[in-house]
Amino acid sequence: MFRIPGMDCPSEEQMIRLRLADAPVAALAFDLAGRRLTVDHGGEAAAILARLQPLGYGAELAESRALAAGEARAAAPADDAAEARVLWLLLAINAAMFVVELGAGIWARSAGLIADAMDMFADAAVYGVALYAVGRAAHYKLGAARLAGLLQLLLALGAIGEVVRRMLAGAMPEPVGMMGIALLALAANVACLLLIARHRHGGVHMKASYIFSANDVIANLGVIVAGVLVAWAGSAWPDWIVGLGIGAVVLAGAVRILRLQ
Numbered sequence: 001m002f003r004i005p006g007m008d009c010p011s012e013e014q015m016i017r018l019r020l021a022d023a024p025v026a027a028l029a030f031d032l033a034g035r036r037l038t039v040d041h042g043g044e045a046a047a048i049l050a051r052l053q054p055l056g057y058g059a060e061l062a063e064s065r066a067l068a069a070g071e072a073r074a075a076a077p078a079d080d081a082a083e084a085r086v087l088w089l090l091l092a093i094n095a096a097m098f099v100v101e102l103g104a105g106i107w108a109r110s111a112g113l114i115a116d117a118m119d120m121f122a123d124a125a126v127y128g129v130a131l132y133a134v135g136r137a138a139h140y141k142l143g144a145a146r147l148a149g150l151l152q153l154l155l156a157l158g159a160i161g162e163v164v165r166r167m168l169a170g171a172m173p174e175p176v177g178m179m180g181i182a183l184l185a186l187a188a189n190v191a192c193l194l195l196i197a198r199h200r201h202g203g204v205h206m207k208a209s210y211i212f213s214a215n216d217v218i219a220n221l222g223v224i225v226a227g228v229l230v231a232w233a234g235s236a237w238p239d240w241i242v243g244l245g246i247g248a249v250v251l252a253g254a255v256r257i258l259r260l261q
Contacts, residue, residue: 001039003061004057097184121155
């Protein structure tokens with residue numbers, strides 16, 4: 001059993017599954033609410049921990065014991081068709097919000113919205129990789145994950161560069177547009193939660209993936225709060241600070257993906 005403090009959303013569960021795809025693992029049991037992962041595996045627990053630590057979620061070994069004969073859990077049968085349908089919907093929602101937030105960020109001159117759009121792309125990339133991975137071998141999964149990580153890295157650097165450009169230009173964002181689009185993004189994340197909740201007892205890729213993404217909620221609320229502060233203070237600094245913060249989170253996620261072995 002591993003404690004993983006940074007594991008609190010379906011995207012992170014998918015990253016862990018990709019990381020362990022070619023490990024000697026018989027079954028995985030995710031407890032996202034408790035930030036715990038139970039692994040039935042061959043070999044030493046330290047070898048599994050060594051695969052988890054580069055993800056940057058703070059994984060540590062909590063307990064390890066040998067399983068008695070017949071005690072190991074059988075892996076849940078995957079319903080590939082059901083998984084694919086849910087992943088397509090998740091991908092579509094996140095991809096659509098990426099386009100909407102990017103366009104709205106340019107229109108509203110909001111660095112926070114542009115950075116949050118990159119966060120939506122990051123989730124879309126993970127779900128896209130998971131969709132591609134359904135029924136495929138481990139090396140296909142890792143190759144697709146690295147491609148998504150590279151795209152995410154380029155977009156994160158672009159988002160941070162855009163924030164810096166707006167800071168130098170002194171561009172003033174439109175606070176009402178910021179808050180309205182951020183609320184729409186929050187609704188999109190809730191929709192993703194509801195879709196996952198329907199399949200929380202489903203196949204191997206979807207099990208326990210019903211906890212709302214804390215990072216996404218913080219990002220959405222951050223943009224809303226920044227919009228309020230911009231309107232109240234008449235300054236663009238709250239928007240720039242939130243934009244840099246979200247950009248840094250997306251950049252860190254890209255680095256974690258690219259470090260997958």
